[in-house]
Amino acid sequence: MAHPALARRELDEGHTVAHHTFAHPLLNRMPAAAAEAEIDRGFAAVDTALYGTAGSAPATPFFRFPGFASSPALLDRLERRGVVVFGADLWASDWNPMTPDRQLKLVLERIDANRGGIVLFHDTKAQTAAMLPGFLRALKARSYAIVHVVPSDRSAKARSER
Numbered sequence: 001m002a003h004p005a006l007a008r009r010e011l012d013e014g015h016t017v018a019h020h021t022f023a024h025p026l027l028n029r030m031p032a033a034a035a036e037a038e039i040d041r042g043f044a045a046v047d048t049a050l051y052g053t054a055g056s057a058p059a060t061p062f063f064r065f066p067g068f069a070s071s072p073a074l075l076d077r078l079e080r081r082g083v084v085v086f087g088a089d090l091w092a093s094d095w096n097p098m099t100p101d102r103q104l105k106l107v108l109e110r111i112d113a114n115r116g117g118i119v120l121f122h123d124t125k126a127q128t129a130a131m132l133p134g135f136l137r138a139l140k141a142r143s144y145a146i147v148h149v150v151p152s153d154r155s156a157k158a159r160s161e162r
Helices: 004-012 032-051 072-080 100-114 126-141 153-160
Strands: 062-064 084-086
Touching: 004 032, 032 072, 072 084, 100 126
Parallel strands: 062 084
Antiparallel strands: none
């Protein structure tokens, strides 16, 4: 909501914009109804920023729990709604202050040890933004592939009907 032009730019440049929550609470510590309302508020904020309106279902059916704090009930509810929940195989620890060079070394060591996987980065961190060009070059040099996750045709149809 604070930066809708940036969110639209990400979408316009071909990136998949997925969902989180609105206020980033640990959802497994909340009543299920309150947690689902928090998820819906996040869906609505992103979709309104991107498309000017929010429907009953998120335009992109991808979600990540803050702190990976899911619960069986919330996972079931999201599955029934056709929302795919993502996690991460490793993280950049970019919430800890470090130089971009240190972060690059740390993340590459983790990727190599894991032989790839989903990496969690935080886009609000300047150190992460600074290390990304080197990170992408290093992945290419190591013959890793970056996979662009996109919604199914069913989701694309729902978005076009907005």
